Each structure stands twice: as structure tokens, then as C-alpha cells.
Amino acid sequence: MASSSLDYLERSKRIxxxxxxxxxxxxxxxxxxxxxxxxxxxxxxxxxLADQVxxxxxxxxxxxxxxxxxxxDLVDQLTKLAEKHRFMIxxxxxxxxxxxxxxxxxxxxxxxIASWSHFTNCHIIPGEGIIQGLKEVGAPLGRGLxxxxxxSTVDSLANTPQYTAKNVELxxxxxxxxxxxxxxxxxxxxxxxxxxxxxxxxDAKGDALGQQYRSPTQIITHNRSDIIIVGRAxxxxxxxxxxxxxxxxxxxxxxxxxxxxx
Ligand code: BMP
Numbered sequence: 001m002a003s004s005s006l007d008y009l010e011r012s013k014r015i016x017x018x019x020x021x022x023x024x025x026x027x028x029x030x031x032x033x034x035x036x037x038x039x040x041x042x043x044x045x046x047x048x049l050a051d052q053v054x055x056x057x058x059x060x061x062x063x064x065x066x067x068x069x070x071x072x073d074l075v076d077q078l079t080k081l082a083e084k085h086r087f088m089i090x091x092x093x094x095x096x097x098x099x100x101x102x103x104x105x106x107x108x109x110x111x112x113i114a115s116w117s118h119f120t121n122c123h124i125i126p127g128e129g130i131i132q133g134l135k136e137v138g139a140p141l142g143r144g145l146x147x148x149x150x151x152s153t154v155d156s157l158a159n160t161p162q163y164t165a166k167n168v169e170l171x172x173x174x175x176x177x178x179x180x181x182x183x184x185x186x187x188x189x190x191x192x193x194x195x196x197x198x199x200x201x202x203d204a205k206g207d208a209l210g211q212q213y214r215s216p217t218q219i220i221t222h223n224r225s226d227i228i229i230v231g232r233a234x235x236x237x238x239x240x241x242x243x244x245x246x247x248x249x250x251x252x253x254x255x256x257x258x259x260x261x262x
Contacts, residue, residue, distance in 0.1 A: 026086055030057075032057055033227050041068055050078060058227065078116070102122065122147065146194075147171055149167035171188075179194055181196070202216070215251075
């Protein structure tokens with residue numbers, strides 16, 4: 001049976017990646033396939049937003065290099081909030097360099113991403129070495145990698161069959177570290193991976209810089225992705241993050257239930 005026809009609970013028992021397993025368990029417990037893309041600029045804003053939306057999400061996605069006043073205490077507090085509300089953390093670093101360089105960028109520097117982020121991601125532009133470099137740092141810590149097999153923007157160069165297929169090939173080869181994909185749709189049933197999709201919105205159709213938004217129904221029910229990643233639609237101007245997080249949690253879960261019954 002194709003893994004996308006199984007429910008999240010059944011998949012959590014079978015999937016090989018330990019972080020994907022834990023994430024699927026959290027999704028079932030909280031009835032949430034919502035990840036909030038917390039693209040805010042200060043430590044206080046990030047912690048406040050994480051605390052507000054924490055009860056409704058399975059995963060918090062960060063761009064930690066955007067934070068003006070980053071310090072180690074931010075990571076400690078984020079980790080405490082993740083435990084309090086039971087969500088995981090995904091630093092959307094989009095590594096793209098040679099293996100030797102990403103090894104340093106992932107494990108060291110100011111951010112020491114591998115020490116606190118359950119998931120991170122990379123482009124496979126440099127070839128297999130980027131996965132090998134990240135794996136040397138992340139695998140011993142029990143972390144998981146997501147490959148950017150597609151992007152949500154209107155003219156993304158990643159959305160070509162050959163490039164996406166190469167992502168699948170490398171994920172299958174490194175399934176001891178690759179937990180899943182950033183993509184708009186399920187890409188393979190050969191092995192189970194977790195699929196996360198940004199560019200999701202119920203109201204706007206896009207932004208002025210090429211972003212495109214599709215509905216949770218399109219992404220979860222029809223495209224068989226697993227997690228919707230929602231940013232500005234939750235905390236943008238005039239939005240109440242709690243109300244919107246609840247709304248997207250509901251929409252994402254209903255889309256999942258519709259998939260199971262289809
Ligand atoms: P928003 O919902 O506000 O458009 O934010 C989308 C988030 O997802 C951003 O953090 C962006 O970096 C990320 N993202 C994306 O939009 N498209 C992709 O293809 C990959 C991403 O990581």
C-alpha cells in the first residue's frame with residue numbers, strides 16, 4: 001500500500017527517520033499538520049509568536065539569521081517553548097555550498113544550527129557532497145535533512161523533472177539522514193519521507209516577489225503533501241496569530257481527513 005494512503009500514526013510506526021517519526025507522532029497527538037514560518041526580526045517577537053501559536057503547530061520554522069538580537073539564550077528559550085507546547089524546530093537554512101563548507105556552517109559559527117534544530121534543509125546544486133557533509137554533523141545528533149526538491153515561487157529553476165528526480169535519487173540513497181522534502185507534492189512511494197510545503201494561503205494568491213499560495217486542500221488532499229508551512233498569513237499586518245493558527249490548523253487537518261477518506 002502506498003504510504004500516502006496510510007494515516008500519520010501508521011506511518012510514524014514505519015518511517016525510518018527518527019525525527020520524522022517523532023514529528024508524525026506529534027501531528028497525531030495535536031491533530032496538527034501546520035508549521036508556522038516565523039519570519040520575524042527580533043528575539044522577543046520570535047519567542048512571543050512561538051508561544052502564541054505553539055499549541056496549534058507541529059513544527060516551528062525559523063530563519064534564525066534574520067533575528068537582529070540573536071543570542072544563545074534565544075535558542076534555550078525556543079527549546080523550552082518547543083517542550084512546553086510539544087512542537088519541533090526546523091531551521092530553514094537552505095545550505096547550498098560544498099560539503100566541507102556546509103559542515104562548518106551547520107555545526108559551528110554563531111548559530112550552531114545542528115545543536116538545536118531538529119530539521120534543516122539544503123539545495124542539491126553542489127551534488128551529493130552537500131548531503132554527506134551535513135550528515136557528518138547532523139546524523140550523530142539524530143537530526144534530519146530536508147531536500148528542496150521544488151520551490152513555491154513562480155519561476156523556480158528547481159521545478160524541472162530532472163532536478164526533482166535527482167533529489168529523490170539522493171534522498172533514497174541517504175535515507176539514514178534525509179527525512180523528507182520541501183516540495184508541493186509527494187514525489188515517490190518507493191520509501192516513506194515527510195513532505196513539507198510552503199506557499200500556502202487561504203486568502204492571498206501570492207506576493208510582489210514571486211511567491212505563490214495554494215490552499216491546504218490542494219496541497220494536502222490532492223498533492224499528498226504532509227505539512228503546510230504558513231508564514232505571513234498567520235502574523236502579517238492586521239492578523240491575529242492565534243485566530244489564524246487555529247484556522248490553518250483546522251484547514252490542514254480537514255484536508256488530511258479528506259485525503260484519508262478519498
Ligand atoms: P510566507 O507564507 O509568508 O510566504 O512564507 C513562506 C516561508 O516559506 C518563508 O519563510 C520562505 O523562506 C519559505 N519558503 C518558501 O516560501 N518557498 C519555498 O519554496 C521554500 C521555502 O523555504
